[in-house]
Amino acid sequence: MKRLLWGALAVLVLGTGTARAGSIGVGFFGGASVPVLQDDQDDGSIYGVRIPVKLVPLITVEPYYASAQLGDKTFDIAPGITVTREGSEVYSYGVNGMLTVGGPLNFYPFVGMGVAKYERSGQEDTFTSFQGGVGLAIHPLPKLGLDLRAELQAAASDGGTARKLLNITLGASYALFSLP
Amino acid sequence: MRTLRLAALTLSLGTLATTGCLLLSGQFVVTYALPDPLTLVAGSTPTGVGVDLNTISEYGDHKDDLKRVDDLALIGDFHNGTGGAANVEAWLVPSATLGLTVTQVMQQGVLLWGPLGIAANATEHVDWNRSSGLFKGRQALIDEVKGDGHFALYLRTSSTLNLTMTKGAVIAVIAAAK
Numbered sequence: 001m002k003r004l005l006w007g008a009l010a011v012l013v014l015g016t017g018t019a020r021a022g023s024i025g026v027g028f029f030g031g032a033s034v035p036v037l038q039d040d041q042d043d044g045s046i047y048g049v050r051i052p053v054k055l056v057p058l059i060t061v062e063p064y065y066a067s068a069q070l071g072d073k074t075f076d077i078a079p080g081i082t083v084t085r086e087g088s089e090v091y092s093y094g095v096n097g098m099l100t101v102g103g104p105l106n107f108y109p110f111v112g113m114g115v116a117k118y119e120r121s122g123q124e125d126t127f128t129s130f131q132g133g134v135g136l137a138i139h140p141l142p143k144l145g146l147d148l149r150a151e152l153q154a155a156a157s158d159g160g161t162a163r164k165l166l167n168i169t170l171g172a173s174y175a176l177f178s179l180p
Numbered sequence: 181m182r183t184l185r186l187a188a189l190t191l192s193l194g195t196l197a198t199t200g201c202l203l204l205s206g207q208f209v210v211t212y213a214l215p216d217p218l219t220l221v222a223g224s225t226p227t228g229v230g231v232d233l234n235t236i237s238e239y240g241d242h243k244d245d246l247k248r249v250d251d252l253a254l255i256g257d258f259h260n261g262t263g264g265a266a267n268v269e270a271w272l273v274p275s276a277t278l279g280l281t282v283t284q285v286m287q288q289g290v291l292l293w294g295p296l297g298i299a300a301n302a303t304e305h306v307d308w309n310r311s312s313g314l315f316k317g318r319q320a321l322i323d324e325v326k327g328d329g330h331f332a333l334y335l336r337t338s339s340t341l342n343l344t345m346t347k348g349a350v351i352a353v354i355a356a357a358k
Contacts (some may be wrong), residue, residue, distance in 0.1 A: 037206030040353045041252060078213035081347045083255055085308045122312020123251055159247030161205035161355035 027145070027173030033068040033090070036152070036164040037108075041087050042071030046167050050096075052145075060098045061139035064114070068165065090165070092129055092153070094117040104139050116155040118163060127155035127163065143175040144145055205357035206251055210325075211237045214256070218335065220268065226285055226336040228278045233329035233348055241349065242280065242356035249322040250355050253311040254333075256348030262297040266337050267347075268295035272320050273332040285334045290320040292333070293303035298343070325352050 030047035040130030055061075070087030077083060094114015100106060109132070116129035133151035140146065149169050154162040212231055220227050235237040260266045270293040271285050280288065293314045298304045306314070315321075324331045333350070335345050 039209045040207055059284055075209060075211060075351075077211040077349045077351075078216075081213060081216075083211075083253070083308050083349070083351065085251075085253075122311040122315070125250075155252075157248055157355065159355065159357070161207075161209065161247045161357045164205075 007149040022056065023052075023175040023178045024054075025052045025053060025143075025145075025173045025177075026050070027147075027171050029066075029147075029149070029169040029171030031167060031173070033070060033169065034166040034168070035070060036166050038163055040073055040085055041111030042073045044068055044070035044087055046090075046165075046169060050171065050173065052173055058099055058101065059121045060100045062096045062098060062110075062112075063112070064096060064112075065091075065093045066167075088118040088120045088123070090116055090118050090155075092155075094129060094131075096131070098135070098139065100137075106137050108135050108137065109133070110135060110149075110151075116153065116163075120152045125157065127157055129153055129155045133167075143178065145175075147173070187312065205247070205355060207353050207355050208238050208242050209352055210236050210352045212236055212350040214333070214345070214350065216255075216348060217344050218345040218348055220335050220337045220345060226271070226280070226282055226334045228273070228280060228285075228332050228334040230276055230278060231275075231331055231333050233352070235327065239325075239329060239352075239354070245356040245358055246326060246354050247357050249325045249352055249354040251312075251351075251353035252315060252318060252321050253308045253351040254293050254314075254348075255306050255308055255351065256345045257305050257313050258296060258298055259260040259303040259344050260300060261342035261344070263300045263337065265300055266298050266339060266343055267295035268298065268338075268343065269296075269336045271334040271336060272317060272324065273334060274320070274324060274327075276330050276332045276333055280332075280334070280354070281348055285336065289332075289334065290317040292317040292321060295338075313329075321352070325354060335346060 027050040033044045033046040036040040046068035050064045052062045068090040074084045096110045096112030098108050098110035100108045111132040113130050117126045131153040135147050135149040137147040151167045153165045156162045271289040272292040273289040
């Protein structure tokens with residue numbers, strides 16, 4: 001399955017390079033990162049950078065890098081015994097593919113994959129991550145875009161389990177190069 | 181153009197299919213409180229306690245779907261009431277046999293955690309984060325958590341006769357998937 005996804009992604013990225021030109025930009029984002037079914041982590045924050053590349057109509061390819069700091073979690077084990085585990089720092093990078101249309105306001109779905117690294121005291125795990133979600137973008141100026149996204153990121157480990165995060169982010173992007 | 185659309189569709193469906201399987205998984209924290217206080221005795225008879233994770237509902241609820249052990253900890257407050265420094269070790273005996281001698285523990289068990297150095301008349305607080313750095317036999321505990329969940333934990337000290345452990349617990353973060 002991973003091989004198929006990487007292959008599809010390669011075709012997508014390489015294919016766009018030979019297609020009609022569009023724009024290349026840079027964007028920054030930040031927001032909340034909420035663990036899903038992870039009892040050992042609490043809510044945290046996320047920020048990062050994206051490079052939206054639009055070379056064909058409808059499709060935008062977007063390499064990204066993100067850093068999330070999840071919150072500490074406290075457990076009451078027994079009367080008088082309380083323990084706190086620090087939240088993980090999650091570093092992730094990869095590529096998203098989005099179905100985008102032009103115009104001042106648009107709603108778009110996206111999927112992607114990459115690498116997610118979870119780090120905290122005594123624990124360091126690197127996973128292949130899969131993510132998907134929806135975004136709402138507005139373009140107050142032709143080169144400026146503001147977007148709100150909801151993304152579910154699943155960092156897959158061996159054995160068919162995953163550490164999942166729901167990321168809600170606000171972002172801004174600017175088209176550095178716009179080609180006809 | 182058609183190839184691109186096909187690739188995008190394949191990527192989308194593949195990602196959704198993969199994440200769909202992974203969505204039905206989660207990380208659950210299993211905690212097991214040890215007897216409190218626990219007195220550590222030096223010499224030929226180490227202090228042993230039975231640990232049966234099957235008595236913990238979080239473990240029982242997810243044991244059949246357990247795929248992975250993500251994190252482990254052995255926490256507690258260790259007080260050395262003597263005038264000399266001491267080292268504490270935790271050993272895991274998979275057979276869950278109690279009443280073993282030091283020699284038998286070392287023959288049948290695995291060094292799980294330690295040594296933890298404790299100064300004279302001092303108390304060392306070992307929390308989850310600190311405990312992570314003390315593990316030596318992580319795989320042995322993972323095997324037990326993924327196995328029958330029943331084992332013995334032996335605490336062994338170097339030389340002192342007056343050392344107590346309070347607020348002790350074993351913690352495991354298990355990953356389960358349907």
